[in-house]
Amino acid sequence: MILFGSPSLIPYVSALRLARKYKVRLIWDIRDLWPLTLIELAGKSKYHPLILLHQWVENLACRKSDYIVSNWPFAIHHLEKHGADQEKFAWIPNGFYPEEFNEQEALPDSIVQRLPVDKFIVGYTGTLGQANAIQTLLDTAKLTQADPNIHYVLVGSGRLEQAVHEFVQINELDNITLIGSIPKKQIPAMLSVFDVCYVGFVKSALYRYGSSLHKLPEYFMSGKPILYAIDSPFKPVDDAEAGITVPAEDPAAIVQGIYQLQALTPEQRHTMGENGRKAALEGYEYGMLARKLEAIMFGPI
Template sequence: MNILIINHYAGSPIYGMEFRPYYLAKEWQKRNHQVTIVAASFSHLRNKAPQLAGTVTEEVIDGIRYLWIKTPAYEGNGVARILNMFAFTSSLYFLRSKFASEIRPDVVIASSTYPLDIYPARAIARKAGARLIFEVHDLWPLSPMEVGGMSRNHPFVIVMQAAENYAYRHADKVVSMLSKAEGHMRDHGMSSGKFVYIPNGIDIVEWERERTPLPLAHAEILTQLKREGRFIVGYAGAHGLANVLGTVVDAALLLSEAPMDFVLVGQGPEKDALMKNTAQLGLRNIHFLPTVPRGAIPALLDGMDALYIGLQKQPLFRFGVSPNKLIDYMMAGVPVIQAIAAGNDLVSESGCGITIPPEDPQALVAAVRKMMDKTPEERKSMGKKGRNYVLVHHAYEVLATRFERAISEC
């Protein structure tokens, strides 16, 4: 089967996020499918841009064929990013006949987060006689409306709403990373029987094989805390507004007399303010460390007694969430304290930890104390439940099979 994935932001281990198209393509290649990924040359998610040689540049990464479409650079979420989106989708539409005849896809997957790519994707699919899958990462334009405050009468929202509705009507299947989004999609034109939930995942072989040692600074702090008999609650990820790590600082103040420490690993726009607040409060039970290489994540998480993840209160989460960070936590086999209010709850469903209300320092304090009161064997059992849940439901090998099944049902 020839599979064409259209994902504006698709990345790879060479270029950085986003990784889902790459890992699905790897699994499908093992099953003798041919996979082509079409992506924009510029994405704010990547840490490195591909080298271009014209309007379309071909590159093979780990046996996967990438076609990079030249697009302008941008910063932030302003007009330049919108121009980048339209440059990608208009170029793709212009190239629809070329891609249909040269790639000859059996299935076309439109997967660019925003829904405009459905137009060129359907045009390519019709010319090639291929099945059409619309893959939903986030609900657009609902996301910019509810998170960004855009009016439903804004021209950008009107254009995106038309594209979303068009996608639900014309796709043969709609694959969603949001488990509770089917009702919204049906309200916007999707017929029954099209919805398939396929969440974010993890490459199990890569997790187990590509382990690198912790940087010295990280290893020294964790070793010292364990030597002192401290209970370590870890966090690994972005330090941004959405992560509401101020809740952790407030909880650390309330736990200042307890034999425990928070260890926060990562970077982000809020990190300096968090460190300044910690210093002003005179807290000695919270430690800030820089990001570690991807290969060192398993060793980092293994060094924690419990792991924390939190997100701002957000009505949009009623449709479900699928954070990659949570999948990593669960794969590490360490119990989780989750401060997220969403339509789904993997922590409670798997039994791998404690779920509390977001932005509630008192609730976090209670959860930490509850975790400290458990025996090491009880915490190990919780962590094992999380790991087993990931192996069954979130391994890319499993997700690729579910995706294949959805394609075969078209």
Template sequence: MKHAYPVSEDSQLPGGAGKGLRVLVVSQHFWPENFRINEVVDSLRSEGCDVEVLSGQPNYPHGKVFRGYSAWGLRTEYHPSGYLIHRVPLAPRRGGGGFWRVWNYLSFVVFGAILGPYLTRGRRYDIVFVYAISPILQGLVGAVFRQIKGAAHIIWVQDLWPESLEETGFIKNRLALAAVARLTTFIYRRADLLLAQSRGFIGKIRAVAGDNIPILYHPNPGDRPLGRGDLNESPRLILPAGFNVVFAGNLGTAQALDTVLDAAGLVQDPDIRLVLVGSGSRSGWLGQQIEMRRLSNVVLAGRFPPEAMPSILAQASALLVTLNRSAALSLTIPSKIPTYLSAGRPILACLDGEAAELVQDAKAGLAVPAGDPIKLAQAIVQLKNMSEEERETMGDAGRQYFNAHLAPAPLARELIEHFRSAVIRRKTPAIATPRD
């Protein structure tokens, strides 16, 4: 087991809004896996926070533990930027089947709660910050640290439970769903502050958490603003000539990929191409469907490292985001939308609710209802037939919206203010705090 804390050249933190704050980020997934929390940690450190991370063994998205790591390893390591990452054992996802996914989730909760305090023994934190992508069970780890370390416990809710389980069909039994709802209530009520990645989440969270825990809106930030001048000298993917609609990200069950393929089958313009960049549980299915349907206008480009994505997005004629039609997903803002906005390319959004409204409010592209391949195909052709100037205007409007509302640095400073408020609430719980 690697467990040493040498003095790093990076140990002298810069000044900033977070100076003096000691933060432990709890996230089952973290670098070298590609998740939004990676950039959030960088932004917090840029603002002066002393950040450490508690995570599992990297194995996402393919379910195989990354080279240099062991599924049952217990270690503390330094990130290349100089901060500590504490890693607990984790059952890999393997093929992503139901049993292995559940064991993957539970193993992080169990080992994080039992072995996480051992890895961080003797270390003090002001904040335990849980990045709560599914499952919300990660909040149990934060609750343990709140009790042991006396730190303020903040959960950043990225997905609604039990709604997401029900609507994806992962759990159908009503008694099981009721049990998950009670567990979610238990987790929420052991936080000092709940942050919602979408305004639409707040009412749903309050119905579960009750009135005594403050709930605030805090969106996912995007990457740094990109422009056409940001192309790498040697891009890892060069898009061919034509009108390239790029979908970038997870190729999973929630992404309505059947709608994308149906729309591609309706598009007759030979100049239009749909390029799917990423991987996920439906990658194999996509390859089979593209071949079976003979869709020559759909390209499975594969997965690329984060540093390659700016050049790929900058080459796109338009950027595509899709979700299934469901009540829970209509409240969600996919984390790719801020990144798309920062890229300055027009957006095609085939989804419902708050995310569609965001694209429309930003005047950053076209939005059509979730699960409607006919309207998606029409929107693709409509965007292609616009003038280059009209599309550039959409892209510029998206980047301006990003800079005003979703840029990483100001959101990091806002998050730090939430941290400080939670610390005060933890020390003096009788002080009233805003509810939304």
């Protein structure tokens, strides 16, 4: 068995030759849809020489791989256009270790003292980048600036970190607290402070094949409702009844979602949170995902 990541010409051809020589299974593991991501998110022409070469390799991998696994649930709808067999595809999402929540680390006093008290907190943890639609969340905060009960906490760093700080200062947004990156062991403690966990995506046709969000299992395990802003047929938060999904890059819709969750009783929000925990343990726990991959690696095709 040979497990192979995103294909590039020489490594993939070498892996293919080895698989055929030793008569072992060649499994292609897709973390991102290349070259489609470069076309859809980076705006590259599909006729660019590098894109054409990458597409040729993807076509080869679709036809020759014995099995394809991906953390994109609907990736097969793209891959079968390039020769993949739907019967030889499996979705294995990004997962988590339950121990991360059992062995969590408390937040230091220097952070706790900066967090708002008696506010309805909409929180985000992760990269401050364009793909995460951070600007949309800032615009949302601006729309609710006059509401003293709503507060936003952004945890993380990234390419847009400076731009985020400048936007907050220029617009005098006192309803946003910016926390830099924190150790991973402190993430569960931070999530426990939130009333709603927010995640956003940019508008892109790429998401017609789903999404592969690393933080989703953590958000599920937080036990808090999730506000999921995306344009995609893949709606894991709705499916789990663990929050609500709103359109991507639509601050007004996000505001409406925030107020919709705020209007729920604590018991209703707790139920959503418990639904999320259940979804995490049943569908995203690494042990379960490893057994699924093991069956693909060594089971019959």
